[in-house]
Amino acid sequence: MQTIDVTxxxxxYTIHxxxxxxxxxxGLCRAAxxxxxxxxxxxxxxxxxHLEPAAAxxxxxxxxxxxVRFAGTDSAKNLRTAEQIFGQLIQAGLDRRAWVLALGGGVVGDLxxxxxxxFLRGIPFVQVPTTIVSQVDASIGGKTGVNHALGKNMIGAFHQPRLVCIDTALLRTLPRRELVAGMAEVVKHAVIRDPALFEFLEHHIEQIAGMELDPDQLDGLxxxxARIKAEVVAADEKESELRAIxxxxxxxxxxxxxxxxxxxxHGEAVILGMxxxxxxxVQRGMWPEAERTRQDQLLVRLGMPPGLSRLGADLIVERTRADKKRLEGRHRFVLARRLGQVEIVDGISDTEVRAAVEYIQRRHP
Ligand SMILES: NC(=O)c1ccc[n+]([C@@H]2O[C@H](COP(=O)([O-])OP(=O)(O)OC[C@H]3O[C@@H](n4cnc5c(N)ncnc54)[C@H](O)[C@@H]3O)[C@@H](O)[C@H]2O)c1
Ligand SMILES: [Zn+2]
Structure with missing residues (x-):
């Protein structure tokens, strides 16, 4: 077992x-x-x-x-479900010393x-994430919340877990499509922060997509x-721009x-977004073409989602305009300088974004 301290x-708290x-x-919950x-x-x-062994x-x-069980889809991640769960907690007689354990993917963790x-103005909680997305991303950083009919994750709160318990063996039951999509966040971490991780992925991507890594390698991955996410969110307390990467x-x-x-x-869309x-x-002359090719080849080997031919470039550019990170009518993007290092670039025009969307469409029709 490895431990990561989130400072x-x-x-x-500690991630195990x-x-x-x-x-x-x-034992870990008692010790906490x-x-x-x-x-x-x-x-x-x-x-x-996976409920039986966890509860036992x-x-x-x-x-x-x-x-407590619920549908676990993003469409059930809403206030109505939260209210039903509050009812179950009250009926079970939970008091202020009680706590919540989230066993599942990001939907379960967020809700x-x-x-x-x-509940009762805040009780402790513990995360036991069961998807790649939740093990390397959603369970770390304290963002919790639900969707609203008018937008995803519109209602929520920062609430840090007391402890995160990541059992990589739970990933073995994950459907391949979820696994590949979750790996998008792993490739993202490698490009923004970790060239050695990128090389590891280049050596092992087929094994990873087929869930064929040996247990120690999977733990290491x-x-x-999880460490990259924990470092970025911990550092962000001081450096407000870092989390944006x-x-x-x-x-x-x-x-x-x-x-x-x-x-x-989500991860499939992020693959195309990368x-x-x-x-x-590359168009801005920031990133050597050869490194971009390495990124794109890695994504192809991982498994590309259906292409973008059904979606108009105009519609995608328009939706990019709705992005919360947009500043004064121009786009803000995180762009690579080299593998493992990115920059936040402001002032990108609609025309540039449109050209990038058309590039994705040409490459992945
Ligand atoms: N809080 C954050 O910082 C953060 C970060 C990223 C994503 N999110 C949120 O996370 C959600 C997406 O999370 P996700 O990608 O984990 O998807 P998910 O929670 O929807 O899980 C995907 C599917 O896999 C199933 N599943 C989960 N674990 C399994 C296992 N071990 N074996 C077999 N099936 C399993 C689930 O039942 C579900 O059908 C979104 O709502 C997103 O907004 C939050
Ligand atoms: Zn994401």
């Missing part, structure tokens, strides 16, 4: 990473000084696969577990974290990525998600 004040670490969940009552929130799919371990460690942030590939990615009415998984960001950087 966020006033509540630093390793295959089989779920078996130690009860958590109260006796816990609401274990999960979705129906994860409940069928907590009960063996002396915790009183209330199991359960939001419930923990608001997930831990390296995590948006690499996300400006066009979010626009594609929105323009396709969420026909793409291709677009690569083209922007």
């Amino acid at each position: 966020l004040e006033p509540h630093p 990473v390793g295959h089989g670490v779920l078996a130690r969940l009860g 000084g958590l109260g006796r009552q816990v609401a274990l929130i999960t979705d129906h799919t994860v409940a069928g696969l 371990g907590l009960r063996e460690a002396g915790f009183e577990v209330t199991e 359960a974290g939001f419930v923990a942030a608001t 997930i831990a390296a990525n 995590l948006n690499y590939g996300h400006t066009i990615g979010h626009a594609i998600e929105s323009a396709s009415q969420y026909g793409y998984l 291709v677009g960001a690569g083209e922007l950087a």
